[in-house]
Amino acid sequence: MVMRILIVDDEAAQMRALCDTLGQRGYQTVGCSSGEAALAVLNGQAGDGGAEAPFQVLLADLMMPGLDGIALVQAARAIDPDLACIIMTGEGTIGSAVQAMQVGALDYILKPFRVSVILPIIARALETRNLRIMNASLELRLREHAVQLVRINEELQVARLQADRANQAKSAFLSNMSHELRTPLNAILGFAQILASEQLPSTPAQKKQFAGNILQASRHLLRLINDILDLAKVESGALTLETEQVGLSQVLQECRTLVDPLARMRGVELRVSVADGVSVMADRVRLKQVLINLLSNAIKYNREYGTVSVHCAEAAGGERLRLSVQDTGAGLDEKQLEAMFQPFNRLGQEGGTQEGTGLGLVMTRHLVEKMGGELGVVSTPGMGSTFWVALPVFLA
Ligand SMILES: Nc1ncnc2c1ncn2[C@@H]1O[C@H](COP(=O)(O)OP(=O)(O)O)[C@@H](O)[C@H]1O
Ligand SMILES: [Mg+2]
Numbered sequence: 001m002v003m004r005i006l007i008v009d010d011e012a013a014q015m016r017a018l019c020d021t022l023g024q025r026g027y028q029t030v031g032c033s034s035g036e037a038a039l040a041v042l043n044g045q046a047g048d049g050g051a052e053a054p055f056q057v058l059l060a061d062l063m064m065p066g067l068d069g070i071a072l073v074q075a076a077r078a079i080d081p082d083l084a085c086i087i088m089t090g091e092g093t094i095g096s097a098v099q100a101m102q103v104g105a106l107d108y109i110l111k112p113f114r115v116s117v118i119l120p121i122i123a124r125a126l127e128t129r130n131l132r133i134m135n136a137s138l139e140l141r142l143r144e145h146a147v148q149l150v151r152i153n154e155e156l157q158v159a160r161l162q163a164d165r166a167n168q169a170k171s172a173f174l175s176n177m178s179h180e181l182r183t184p185l186n187a188i189l190g191f192a193q194i195l196a197s198e199q200l201p202s203t204p205a206q207k208k209q210f211a212g213n214i215l216q217a218s219r220h221l222l223r224l225i226n227d228i229l230d231l232a233k234v235e236s237g238a239l240t241l242e243t244e245q246v247g248l249s250q251v252l253q254e255c256r257t258l259v260d261p262l263a264r265m266r267g268v269e270l271r272v273s274v275a276d277g278v279s280v281m282a283d284r285v286r287l288k289q290v291l292i293n294l295l296s297n298a299i300k301y302n303r304e305y306g307t308v309s310v311h312c313a314e315a316a317g318g319e320r321l322r323l324s325v326q327d328t329g330a331g332l333d334e335k336q337l338e339a340m341f342q343p344f345n346r347l348g349q350e351g352g353t354q355e356g357t358g359l360g361l362v363m364t365r366h367l368v369e370k371m372g373g374e375l376g377v378v379s380t381p382g383m384g385s386t387f388w389v390a391l392p393v394f395l396a
Helices: 012-024 035-047 069-079 094-102 115-196 204-235 248-266 284-300 334-338 360-370
Strands: 004-008 028-032 057-061 084-090 107-111 244-247 269-272 279-282 307-315 320-327 374-380 384-392
Touching: 004 012, 004 035, 012 028, 012 115, 028 035, 035 057, 035 069, 057 069, 057 115, 069 084, 069 094, 084 094, 084 115, 094 107, 107 115, 115 204, 204 360, 244 248, 244 284, 248 269, 248 284, 248 307, 279 284, 279 384, 284 307, 284 320, 284 360, 284 384, 360 374
Parallel strands: 004 028, 004 057, 057 084, 084 107, 269 307
Antiparallel strands: 244 279, 307 320, 320 384, 374 384
């Protein structure tokens, strides 16, 4: 790259001589005979969008009428901070040369001088200029690095918090799980011990009752283990879903066949009003599991002779279908809604007549979200609850 030097001296002859000499040494030179003219050249260059290559070096006379060397260096460096400025000064004005250095000149040279003296000074000024530019870019990169580090640190902290929380949830799950498993197991052990005991003779009717208790506890234990394994499979990501077009009314009909006996037992009426031909994108088997969960809850936690109504409506501007399961049960209060979706939390039904593990809704929500949908609930205590599932609509 050819180095460009701007030479400024009010003694025109001297200025031209310097232009010629440096030009012969391979520099590209431009001469000005006043500070104002030099500034105009620099300004024009900054203004025309860098059409011409920038100057690397400014050689300026110190004593000039109008804009002097110091003022010129100051103004020039405001236009281009990388410009290497050298002040030319006569003997006896060293004080002013120092002042020029203070406003950003890199070096000074005493007049009159020979070419052999100015050349190394220019070379040194160029070197200093390059070092400065490199320094500035290093500093910029360092600053960018620092910003990046801060961001990475913040991300790490968030990740750690998340991991901590997940860890706590896992610990709570495990301790709840062992409690839940131990309860029916202790019942089985206890009743079996009584049955086997010689010291505690029991009547045939009592024996039958204890055996019934053992059976009930065993079934509950089995259901718990099945639910836990199912949930673990989903949470570990081992479960892969196959989404396809699933017709809602057909899948609802299949679910209905499965929950009808439960509804009849409680005298609950099922009303399904979903038009034929409405389809969602879902995994057929898992969608069925979701709907059976919601329907059996709506039946179990309904009042006797209550109703369960199933509706379907468009949502999210037609991108989703929202299926609602509405019951006429006791409903859920604010506190119960807050504690919903906690594994093993049966929201007060622990002592009730309805069997359950408290894992159904946790599983249901996982499945719905894995299918790209959303599960929600609205409830009015004393009136009933509506659980809804929004799923991507199938567009033919
Ligand atoms: N439709 C509903 N109406 C009132 N309460 C409900 C309803 N569905 C669920 N619940 C409450 O939420 C709890 C958790 O439900 P779920 O996860 O399905 O577990 P489970 O039915 O095995 O107890 C239930 O025990 C019940 O208290
Ligand atoms: Mg349930």
